[in-house]
Amino acid sequence: MTITVQTLSQLPFFARLDDDALREIVPHVHERTCSRGQVVLLEGDPCQAVYFIVRGLVRTHRTSLEGREHVLAYLGPGESFGLVPALDGGPHLSSVDAVTGTTLYIIPCEHFRRIVREHHEVALPVLEHLAAEVRRLSDVVEDLALHTVRTRLARFLLAQAEHPQLPHRWTQEEIAAHIGTVREMVGRTLRAFAASGLIRRQRGRVVVVDREGLEREATGR
Amino acid sequence: MNRTWTLPQVDETRCTLCGLCVEACSCQAVQLGERGPIFACPEACVRAEACDCCCLCEEVCPTGAITCAFEIVGSEQDYTKRN
Numbered sequence: 001m002t003i004t005v006q007t008l009s010q011l012p013f014f015a016r017l018d019d020d021a022l023r024e025i026v027p028h029v030h031e032r033t034c035s036r037g038q039v040v041l042l043e044g045d046p047c048q049a050v051y052f053i054v055r056g057l058v059r060t061h062r063t064s065l066e067g068r069e070h071v072l073a074y075l076g077p078g079e080s081f082g083l084v085p086a087l088d089g090g091p092h093l094s095s096v097d098a099v100t101g102t103t104l105y106i107i108p109c110e111h112f113r114r115i116v117r118e119h120h121e122v123a124l125p126v127l128e129h130l131a132a133e134v135r136r137l138s139d140v141v142e143d144l145a146l147h148t149v150r151t152r153l154a155r156f157l158l159a160q161a162e163h164p165q166l167p168h169r170w171t172q173e174e175i176a177a178h179i180g181t182v183r184e185m186v187g188r189t190l191r192a193f194a195a196s197g198l199i200r201r202q203r204g205r206v207v208v209v210d211r212e213g214l215e216r217e218a219t220g221r
Numbered sequence: 222m223n224r225t226w227t228l229p230q231v232d233e234t235r236c237t238l239c240g241l242c243v244e245a246c247s248c249q250a251v252q253l254g255e256r257g258p259i260f261a262c263p264e265a266c267v268r269a270e271a272c273d274c275c276c277l278c279e280e281v282c283p284t285g286a287i288t289c290a291f292e293i294v295g296s297e298q299d300y301t302k303r304n
Contacts, residue, residue: 157293160293161293161294161295162295164292164293168292169290169291169292170290170291170292170293171279171288171289171290172276172279172280172288172289173285173288183279183285184280187276187279187280188280190276191280201275201276201291204290204291204292205291205292205293205294206291206292206293206294207294207295207296208293208294208295208296211295
């Protein structure tokens with residue numbers, strides 16, 4: 001895929017730039033393709049660039065010394081990663097791997113900082129994005145610090161039933177990585193929910209059968 | 222057989238052949254092979270009709286070698302629509 005003014009303008013950060021400004025940026029953008037499962041970058045690595053997803057899906061996650069993984073987000077086309085370390089000069093905050101075949105546009109940190117300095121049309125969306133991330137991560141902190149695994153799992157099930165996210169088929173280990181617990185706790189809690197009649201476990205699916213009951217669990221009542 | 226679900230998946234590199242999955246399976250759908258558990262559900266399961274895919278094998282596995290992937294749906298209708 002050739003990087004053009006048009007393809008660059010489809011990324012939200014650059015959507016408000018005029019063609020002249022985009023033409024200046026295009027030569028500094030590199031393209032990288034990643035296959036499914038490929039590691040894009042590792043938590044703690046020095047940050048060389050900001051990454052923009054043009055096609056595909058990536059997963060950002062942090063891993064403890066014991067190997068426990070916590071998924072922070074799934075990011076799709078138009079979204080970016082590596083923004084914080086590109087701006088503050090620190091290492092990457094999380095590891096990133098490709099969930100599907102993925103195409104990325106990459107802009108070196110120095111050049112990205114120059115773009116932000118010179119174009120307020122980019123600076124504002126960057127600030128809005130960072131503000132949204134602070135909000136989202138505050139919710140994650142609240143979830144992990146103030147709610148039980150039971151509550152977090154109920155919220156996760158309701159959210160997935162309502163707005164299914166890739167991957168569509170979950171394992172207990174993946175769910176554990178999402179809600180900040182271990183596989184065994186997910187298994188036990190799913191069994192408890194099934195015993196209470198909140199969900200039904202069938203071949204290849206978990207069906208929410210008592211939405212109101214699960215919503216009560218989700219609010220910790 | 223036309224089915225939209227898959228049998229439990231086994232990561233043989235994690236399996237220690239402890240046999241807990243065989244003990245846990247209420248419908249005798251698991252046998253221990255040379256390199257890990259072998260699932261033959263529902264064809265070999267004596268309670269195929271009653272099997273609710275309990276995933277106990279996954280739960281009791283001490284090394285996380287077994288995974289039973291599932292979709293999360295709001296209702297049976299949602300499941301039919303998605304598949």
